Amino acid sequence: MKTIVICSGGLDSVTLAYLVAEQRELSGIVSFDYGQRHQKEVEYARLCAEKLGVPFQLVDITAVGKVLTGSSLTDDIDVPDGHYAEASMKSTVVPNRNTIMLSIAFGMAVSNQADAVAAAVHSGDHFIYPDCRPEFIDSFEAMQKLALQDLAEIELFAPFVYQSKADIVRAGQRLQVPFADTWSCYKGQDKHCGRCGTCVERREAFHLAGVEDPTEYEDEDFWQSVT
Numbered sequence: 001m002k003t004i005v006i007c008s009g010g011l012d013s014v015t016l017a018y019l020v021a022e023q024r025e026l027s028g029i030v031s032f033d034y035g036q037r038h039q040k041e042v043e044y045a046r047l048c049a050e051k052l053g054v055p056f057q058l059v060d061i062t063a064v065g066k067v068l069t070g071s072s073l074t075d076d077i078d079v080p081d082g083h084y085a086e087a088s089m090k091s092t093v094v095p096n097r098n099t100i101m102l103s104i105a106f107g108m109a110v111s112n113q114a115d116a117v118a119a120a121v122h123s124g125d126h127f128i129y130p131d132c133r134p135e136f137i138d139s140f141e142a143m144q145k146l147a148l149q150d151l152a153e154i155e156l157f158a159p160f161v162y163q164s165k166a167d168i169v170r171a172g173q174r175l176q177v178p179f180a181d182t183w184s185c186y187k188g189q190d191k192h193c194g195r196c197g198t199c200v201e202r203r204e205a206f207h208l209a210g211v212e213d214p215t216e217y218e219d220e221d222f223w224q225s226v227t
Helices: 011-023 041-052 087-092 097-111 134-147 165-174 197-209 222-226
Strands: 002-006 025-033 056-060 116-118 155-157
Touching (some): 002 097, 011 041, 134 155, 197 222
Parallel strands (some): 002 116
């Protein structure tokens, strides 16, 4: 199936791109600039597309991002340290982010005569992000069937939705994903900070998967105190 992958440049979505390239026809990678402080992630998405030899498209939705206020990813609010499952991580929610991105990607899929849009949501996201949960994925796909009725039938491919990040690391190892060429940290500094929720989850996932983590962290040991 001809599939477009939504790729942030993070470990999960890059692994998804490699999985789609193995199992389907990867027709392209799309990433979004919504004004996120860790905008450097999109360069890793671009690099992923280059390595897999497919077109890359960066969609500028910064005007939309400016009105989605209240998130530490887009506002002048400190990104919290700690584990992803902590209540403090709710400050990293960008309202309706996945809904907006998926809607655009589905429109692109119709325009490009693709059969599916792939998203890398996984079970570790379920704690904090409602638009990463299985109920959302099922409901969004059902809504799109109505929105595109008599125009196209596009699948929402979310193979990791019931899997953990450690499962994704194991899949990535099998697929020979260049983990060092992925970016997770929400703070967007020179190195992964090692303290924000995504850094902690990333470090923990490699540990649980029994796979060597090639990532350089500013704080190598913080994750152990919060997991």
